[in-house]
Amino acid sequence: MNTKKFLLQEKDIPVAWYNIAADMENKPRPILNPATKEPVGEEDLYPLFAQELARQELNQTDAWIEIPDEVRDMYKIWRPTPLVRAYGLEKALDTPAHIYFKNESVSPVGSHKLNSAIAQAYFCKKEGVTNITTETGAGQWGAAMAYAANAFGLELAVYMVKVSYLQKPYRRSVMQTFGAQVIASPSMSTKAGRKILTGNPNYQGSLGTAISEAVELAIQTPDCKYTLGSVLNHVMLHQTVIGLEAEKQMEMAGEYPEIVIGCFGGGSNFSGISFPFMRHKLKAGKDIRIIAAEPESCPKLTRGEFQYDFGDEAGYTPLIPMFTLGHTFSPAHIHAGGLRYHGAGAIVSQLRRDGLMEAADIPQLETFDAATLFARTEGIIPAPESAHAIAVAIREARQAKEEGNRKVILFNLSGHGLIDMAAYDQYFAGDLMNYELTDEDLEVNLAGLDRIITQ
Amino acid sequence: MNTKKFLLQEKDIPVAWYNIAADMENKPRPILNPATKEPVGEEDLYPLFAQELARQELNQTDAWIEIPDEVRDMYKIWRPTPLVRAYGLEKALDTPAHIYFKNESVSPVGSHKLNSAIAQAYFCKKEGVTNITTETGAGQWGAAMAYAANAFGLELAVYMVKVSYLQKPYRRSVMQTFGAQVIASPSMSTKAGRKILTGNPNYQGSLGTAISEAVELAIQTPDCKYTLGSVLNHVMLHQTVIGLEAEKQMEMAGEYPEIVIGCFGGGSNFSGISFPFMRHKLKAGKDIRIIAAEPESCPKLTRGEFQYDFGDEAGYTPLIPMFTLGHTFSPAHIHAGGLRYHGAGAIVSQLRRDGLMEAADIPQLETFDAATLFARTEGIIPAPESAHAIAVAIREARQAKEEGNRKVILFNLSGHGLIDMAAYDQYFAGDLMNYELTDEDLEVNLAGLDRIITQ
Numbered sequence: 001m002n003t004k005k006f007l008l009q010e011k012d013i014p015v016a017w018y019n020i021a022a023d024m025e026n027k028p029r030p031i032l033n034p035a036t037k038e039p040v041g042e043e044d045l046y047p048l049f050a051q052e053l054a055r056q057e058l059n060q061t062d063a064w065i066e067i068p069d070e071v072r073d074m075y076k077i078w079r080p081t082p083l084v085r086a087y088g089l090e091k092a093l094d095t096p097a098h099i100y101f102k103n104e105s106v107s108p109v110g111s112h113k114l115n116s117a118i119a120q121a122y123f124c125k126k127e128g129v130t131n132i133t134t135e136t137g138a139g140q141w142g143a144a145m146a147y148a149a150n151a152f153g154l155e156l157a158v159y160m161v162k163v164s165y166l167q168k169p170y171r172r173s174v175m176q177t178f179g180a181q182v183i184a185s186p187s188m189s190t191k192a193g194r195k196i197l198t199g200n201p202n203y204q205g206s207l208g209t210a211i212s213e214a215v216e217l218a219i220q221t222p223d224c225k226y227t228l229g230s231v232l233n234h235v236m237l238h239q240t241v242i243g244l245e246a247e248k249q250m251e252m253a254g255e256y257p258e259i260v261i262g263c264f265g266g267g268s269n270f271s272g273i274s275f276p277f278m279r280h281k282l283k284a285g286k287d288i289r290i291i292a293a294e295p296e297s298c299p300k301l302t303r304g305e306f307q308y309d310f311g312d313e314a315g316y317t318p319l320i321p322m323f324t325l326g327h328t329f330s331p332a333h334i335h336a337g338g339l340r341y342h343g344a345g346a347i348v349s350q351l352r353r354d355g356l357m358e359a360a361d362i363p364q365l366e367t368f369d370a371a372t373l374f375a376r377t378e379g380i381i382p383a384p385e386s387a388h389a390i391a392v393a394i395r396e397a398r399q400a401k402e403e404g405n406r407k408v409i410l411f412n413l414s415g416h417g418l419i420d421m422a423a424y425d426q427y428f429a430g431d432l433m434n435y436e437l438t439d440e441d442l443e444v445n446l447a448g449l450d451r452i453i454t455q
Numbered sequence: 456m457n458t459k460k461f462l463l464q465e466k467d468i469p470v471a472w473y474n475i476a477a478d479m480e481n482k483p484r485p486i487l488n489p490a491t492k493e494p495v496g497e498e499d500l501y502p503l504f505a506q507e508l509a510r511q512e513l514n515q516t517d518a519w520i521e522i523p524d525e526v527r528d529m530y531k532i533w534r535p536t537p538l539v540r541a542y543g544l545e546k547a548l549d550t551p552a553h554i555y556f557k558n559e560s561v562s563p564v565g566s567h568k569l570n571s572a573i574a575q576a577y578f579c580k581k582e583g584v585t586n587i588t589t590e591t592g593a594g595q596w597g598a599a600m601a602y603a604a605n606a607f608g609l610e611l612a613v614y615m616v617k618v619s620y621l622q623k624p625y626r627r628s629v630m631q632t633f634g635a636q637v638i639a640s641p642s643m644s645t646k647a648g649r650k651i652l653t654g655n656p657n658y659q660g661s662l663g664t665a666i667s668e669a670v671e672l673a674i675q676t677p678d679c680k681y682t683l684g685s686v687l688n689h690v691m692l693h694q695t696v697i698g699l700e701a702e703k704q705m706e707m708a709g710e711y712p713e714i715v716i717g718c719f720g721g722g723s724n725f726s727g728i729s730f731p732f733m734r735h736k737l738k739a740g741k742d743i744r745i746i747a748a749e750p751e752s753c754p755k756l757t758r759g760e761f762q763y764d765f766g767d768e769a770g771y772t773p774l775i776p777m778f779t780l781g782h783t784f785s786p787a788h789i790h791a792g793g794l795r796y797h798g799a800g801a802i803v804s805q806l807r808r809d810g811l812m813e814a815a816d817i818p819q820l821e822t823f824d825a826a827t828l829f830a831r832t833e834g835i836i837p838a839p840e841s842a843h844a845i846a847v848a849i850r851e852a853r854q855a856k857e858e859g860n861r862k863v864i865l866f867n868l869s870g871h872g873l874i875d876m877a878a879y880d881q882y883f884a885g886d887l888m889n890y891e892l893t894d895e896d897l898e899v900n901l902a903g904l905d906r907i908i909t910q
Contacts, residue, residue, distance in 0.1 A: 380563050
C-alpha cells in the first residue's frame, strides 16, 4: 500500500459555498406549484424550510454565498478532508492513469452528508425552529442530521427506508445514540405511509415514500421544519466545500483532473465534488469530463426522462424539473440505499440536458468488485454508494491503459462502509445479484408522468 | 458542540519509538522458560516472532528505536492524529477541568492498533515470513493486522474470541474484506482449542485461549510467525507514537496534563498514551497521575496478583511477570472485548508495583453512560473499550468540580464504536448489566498460580 495524501490547513476551509446556478447560461427551470403550475416563490417554501435555506434554494444570482462562522467552526471538527493519490489502486490496475480521491469518509459520521446537515441545522436553530424531520435511505444522511441536530439542540425524527432499516441496523443505532427518533418507512404514523401500507403491506420503502412521511410530519408539527440530504439546490450548494478543497489540493499535486466522478443518488456528493470543476468548464471552457455514477437498477440520468415530477412518492412536494424514473418508481433492494431515488436535482438535470456532463449506470456486482479491490489496495472499505464512483474510475483507468493514455482521474469517496459490512458478507458469499431495470418497468413508471415539458 | 483540534504535520510523526524499559530504575523482571525457569533469550523467541521484534522485546538499553521509513510512510496514511480539547464534554459536566483526548479512532480500521500492526507486518515481511497468525478479542487488533498483512502481502489467520465473533460480526467482515481468514475461538483446528471444547463445548472463548490457538498454528506452520496486539514490550514500544505526538500537541495547547488515562486490556493503548509522559516522571520527577481504566469484571491491575504467569490459557507462552487474575480466568461477556484479558504486560506491571501509576475498575453500565455522554457532546461514538478511559476522565472531572480545582486531564480515545452498535442497542434497551468479579471467583483463579515470586 503506497499512498500519498495532500493536506490542507484549517484556514483553507472555504469561506463561501459555490452557487453554480449563478454561472449557468441555461438556468434550471423553476420549481412549480403542482396545483397552479406557477413558479414557487421563496415564501411558498417557508412552511417547509428555514427561510435562509429557501432563499438559497432559489438564488440564481450570487455565485458565492458566505459560510457562517458557526458552520465553518463545526466544519473544523473534521475538515479539510484529505485528497489522496491512489497509488495502490493504480498499481493493481497497471494503468498509466493517475487516480485521486477526495476522502469524505473521515467525518465523525463517516460521510460527506455532514457538510449540509450542519448548515441546515444551524439555519433552523437560528430561526427558532425546535423540531426537524428528515428521511434517510442507507442512513448516511440520517446519521449526519442526527449528529447536527444533537449539536444544535434540535429534536429530530428520521423516516428510514424500511429495507435499509432492516439491512443496516447499526446506522439506526448511530442515529439513536445521537438522540434521534428513527421510524421505519412506510410507517403507520402518517397518511402517506398508511396509504402505501394499505395497498402493499410488505412494501420495503423508498426514499420517495420516506420524504412524503417526513414532509407530512413537518407540516403538521408546530415550530418544525423539514430537512433533506440531497436533490435540492441548497444541499448541492453546501456540498461544494468538497470540490473547492479538492481544487486547491489538485493544485498542490500539480495536476488537473480531466475526469471528475461522483456517485449519484439525488446529487449531493456528485455536485459537491464536481460543481467547482464544472465552473472551469462554464466560465473558462475547460475540457473536462464529469461523470455521475448511478446504479443500473436506478438509472435516472442514463435512462430517465427530463420532465417535471414530484420529489416524493405521495406528491406533497412542488414539481421539480428533473431526469426522473417517475415518482412512484420502486427501486430494487440494492445495498447502495442512498442511490435508490427516482430523480436527479434540478441543476444537475439541466446540466445533463445541456450535455455538460455524462452518466454511467453500474451493475451491483461490479460495484462490489470495485469496492473490494479498493479496500485491498487503498485500505479503506467504501460505502456501497461510493463504490459506484470507484467502479467508474476503474473503468476509465482501464480504458486509459488500453489507449496508453495518461489520464488524470478524480473521484469522491463519499463515505466508508464500516456499517455496511452485511452487504460485503453477502457479496463474498455469492448472494448478491444485479438488478437491471427492464424497458417495460421503465415505461410503466414513466407512463404516470404528467408531461408538462413538451419540447 | 464546541471543539478545538490541535493538529500536527506529517513531518511531526515521530522518527523513533520510545523504549521506556531503558529509563526504568527497576527493570521489568525477565520472562522465563516455563520448563527451566531460566530467563528467555532473543533466540528462544525466534520461532515465534520476527527477529527484530524479539530484539525489541528484550531491549532494556536503547531509549529510542528508529522507526523504519517504510513504517513511517504508512503511518502517514492517517497520522499524525488530532488532539482535541473536549469543550463539549467539559460544558456538560460543568467542570473547571480541562479535558483533552488523543483521537486514535481516525485510522482506517478505527483504532490505535494499526500503529503496531504495520510495524509487525513490516518486520515479518522483511525477514521473509509469508504467513502470520494472531488472535483478536473485539476485533480491533484483528482488523488492524488484516489491514497490515494485506498491505505487505502476508497471509493471515485470525483466531477471534467466540463471544466477540458472535457479538461483532461486522468486524469479522472487515477482516475478511482485507483478505484474512477468521476462525472463532475456541476452534477444533488446534489442540488447545479441542481440549477446551471437549471440556466445555459452550465455552465462549477468551483472549488467553485465542492466543494459545494462534501460537500453536504459528509453530506448526513453515515460514509462519505469530503476532500479538498487546501485552508484549515491543507492542507497547510501537504504540508510543500516540503519546509522543500528544506531548507536542499539549505544548501547542500551552498546557501540561496532570492526569493521563488509557483504557486497559493488556496495555497497548494505555502504554502508548502514557509512557512518553511517564518518562517525564521517571527522568524529571514530574508530578503526574497515570491511570489505567479497566473493567470491573476483569480487574487485573486493581485486584490481581503480581506473579509469573502464562500469557495464554493453554500455557504455550513463556512465563511473564505480570499482575494477573490467573491465565485460566474466564472473563464476563462484557462488550469491551478488547479488555477481556487476564494479565498486564511486564513493563506496566513493574510500574504499577513501583507505585508509578494507578488503576481504576469501572462497571460496564458506567462505561456506556460515559460513552453516550461523550457521543452527544463530542460527536464521536467511542468503542466500548475506550469508554472506560472516558469514564475515568469523567470521574476525575467531576472530582475537580467538587474540589474547585482546574485539573488538566488527557485521555486516549483508542477507537470508535461504529462496529459496536449492537452493544449500544442493548444499553438503550436496558439489557446491559454489570459483572463484578466476586472475591471467591478471584481466589479460585489465583489459586492455580505457580507462585515463583515469593517476596
